[in-house]
Amino acid sequence: MQVVLKDSSPVELLHHSCTCVAGAALCNHCVALLFQSAHYSQLKVPVVPPVLSCTEGEQQWHKPRTLGVKPGPVDKMAVLSAKPKCRATKDGVRSTLYKGLSGELPDLxxxxxxxxxxxxxxxxxxxxxxxxxxxxxxxxxxxxxxxxxxxxxxQPATAKRDLSFHAAPPRPSMPLQNYCLQPSSCMFVCTEPQQLHHRSLEVTWDMVHKF
Structure with missing residues (x-):
């Protein structure tokens, strides 16, 4: 990947190229390099800072890890033990709150x-x-x-599903008494066994009423 900038005010992008599939156009690798260069320029960093290993950086044990912890209702939370002593405590302790009154709450x-x-x-x-x-x-x-x-x-109110029922359309009217399908003679569309099978599916008006 190569990015050429012009030393001017403001800085101009002269040339960019990358070995990826989208390297002929402005790919995300070039855009990431430009953003990183602008970040270093705003911080007035003369050189690219070295990448420190896990043993060279500050230890993070004393800092709480809040990533992934989100607030939620109490009845949805489960209190788990780090080392469950019995099988019954694997699922944790959950809230068993329920409404003990029948009807509305009294005027408190x-x-x-x-x-x-x-x-x-x-x-x-x-x-x-x-x-x-x-x-x-x-x-x-x-x-x-x-x-x-x-x-x-x-304990927010449960969302109610707005269901709207639509009446089914009326049944289609059956064909007339003297209506019948004309026999097909297009032998070039189906083979002869297929044509015979198609004719075997034909039913009479009495058979329809029995069905």
Whole structure:
């Protein structure tokens, strides 16, 4: 691969070539080299830095590896042991949350009013969740909950499939009583055994009614 640049302001590309299949045109190898050269120019690196081996670079053990870790709902997570002691713990521990009430959730804004005279240490924890009737309700897997609550984003409403049923078209009308296919005499299209097999497939009107 060869890239020739003109020492001017701005820099001009004079010639480029590569030994790959797309080397006659501007291939991705030349583009990658141009991007890498521009990166070195912006960093004001006089020479190409050497490639360090794994023993020459800084150790990465103390740095947490967050690649591939994405946030998700709690009920979709499984807590696994590094060394499972029994067969039952191979699948991990998962959430068993379910809706214990039949119907909609009760109005929890009245709970705060009932415990308004209690101190923070004596009142239940639900009183510190800023639940009030002024916050709008949103749909969740457990029913209507207040927007911004943990249930609103940990238990989102299941998406419903919008199914639309279409009526089947009416059955096509059968041919007329006196309608029949004309016998084919194009022997040059099919061989004689094929022509005889085609004629054996012909049925009468009575046979159609029996079928």
């Amino acid at each position: 804004s009245r709970v705060t009013e009932a415990y308004k005279d209690f101190s923070t240490a004596e009142a239940p924890m639900i009183c510190s969740m800023s639940i009030s009737c002024e916050i709008p309700l949103v749909d969740s897997a457990l029913g209507k909950v207040q927007a911004g609550s943990p249930l609103s984003y940990q």
